[in-house]
Amino acid sequence: MKVKEVAELFDISIRTLHHYDQIGLLTPKEVTDSRYRLYSEENLETLQQILFFRELGFTLKEIKKMMDSPSFDRKEAFTLQRKMLIEKRNKLDKMIEHIDKTLKHISGEIHLTNKERFEGMNMKLNQYEEEARCRWGNHSIDDMNLKLSRLSNEEQRDVSARWDRIFHHLASLRNLPTQSKEVQSAIKEWYDFLNENFSHYSLDAFYGLGQLYMQDERFTKNIDRYGKGLASFMCEAMKVFTNHHKRGHNDENHH
Template sequence: MKVKEVAELFDISIRTLHHYDQIGLLTPKEVTDAGYRLYSEENLETLQQILFFRELGFNLKEIKKIINNPSFDKHEAFILQRKMLMEKRNKLDKMIENIDKTLKHITGEIHLTNKERFEGMNMKFNEYEEEARYRWGNDSIDNVNFKLSRLSTEEQHDLSGRWDRIFHNLASLRNRTPQSKEVQAAIKEWYDFLNDNFSQYSLKSFYGLGQLYIQDERFTKNIDQYGEGLASFMSEAMKVFAVQQKRGHINEHYD
C-alpha cells in the first residue's frame, strides 16, 4: 500500500508516517525509484501496534525501544495491549459513573460521602509523576508506568495493600531508634519493595529519596498521614540503612 492509502486506512496524517520513517520507528518495506513509500502487511501490523501503544500513553522513543527489542513478540504484545486497554476502559467507566453520581449529589437527588466522591480516581502511584520525571527522567517513569499497567486490578490492590502495610509497620516502630534491628528490617522491606515494583534505586538514590521526604512538604504531609513524624523518622532510618550498607563510607558520598 502507498503512504496515502495507509494514512486513510488508519486515519492518520501522511506527515506522521513520514516522521515515523525518519526516526526509524516504521520503515516502509520498499521505496520505489520514483520515491513512493510502499508498506507491507507486516508494516501495517507494526503500525497498528504503534498506535495502540500511543493510545496507552507510551512516547515514540519508548515504543521504538520496545518493538526493536529482539525478544519482542507481536502476539504477546496484542494480548497485553488488550488487557491494558480493558483496564483503561474500566477506569474510565468508573470515573464516568462517579461524575453521574456527583451531578445527582449537586442537585440533591443523592448524598455522597467524601470517600464515595473519589471512587474510581485512584491516583496513588501518579501523584508525583511530573516531579519524578523531572528528577529521574522520562524513561524511568515510563518503565514504572509500564510495569504498573501490566498488573491486573487485583494485583494493583495487592500492591497498594503491601504499600500500606509497610508504612503502618514503620509508623508502629517510631518509638524505637532508627538504628534498631526492627526498624532497619522494615526499611529494608521498603527498599526491596521499591526496587521490585517501581525503579532500581541505588543506595545513593534511596538516601536522596529519604531526604526528599523531609525537604518537600507534599511528601511529608502524605507520609505523616500514617503517623505524625513518620517522614522524618523514615528519612533518618533510610540514611542509617545506606550507611550500614556502604560500610561507613556514607560521609564521602552522601553527607
C-alpha cells in the same frame, strides 16, 4: 500499500507516517525509484501496535525503545495491549459512574461524602503499563545483560557470585511466610543489589519485575533452577516488600 492508502486506512496523516519513517519507528518495506513508500502487511501490524501504544500514553521514544528490544514479541505485545485497554475501559467506566453520582449529588437527589465523591479518581500507572516498561523498556533482561557485559571479568565474577548467594539464600527460606523478617530482609538485599548494579528501581518497577518472574517463562525457568517454586515465592515476597515500603512512605508523608 502506498503511504496515502495507509494514512486513510488508519485515519492518520501522511506527515505522521513520514515522521515515523524518519525516526526509524516504522520503515516502509520498500521505496520505489519514484520515491513512493510501499508498506507491507508486517508494516501495517507494526503501525497498529504503535498506535495502540500511543493511545495508552507511551511516548514515541518509549515505543521505539520497546519495539527495538531483542526480546520484543509481537503477539505478547498485542496480548498486553488488550489487558491495558480493558483496564483503561474499566477505569473510564468508573469515572463515568462517579460523574453520574456527582450530578445527582449536585441536583440534591443523593448525598455523597467527600470520600464517596472522590474515590475512583486514582490515575496511577496501571500494572500492565509497568509490565510493558519492565519487559521491553529500561529494566528488561537484555538491558541487564548489556550492563553486565560492560563490567570487567573480575567485576562480573563478583556480581554473579553475589547474585547466586542471594538466590540460594532465598531458596533456603521458601518454607517461611513471605512477610517474615528473614524473607523480607533477603528481598531487601535483592532490591539493593539491583539498584547498586543496574539502574534505579522504583518500588513500582520492583513490583513489576516480581510479576514478570511468573509471567515470563525465561525468568521463571532461570529462577526455579535455584529451587522449585522460587519464582512464585519471590514474586509474592516482592509484592509484600513493595506494599510495606509504600505504606511506610505514605505514613511519613501523612505525618
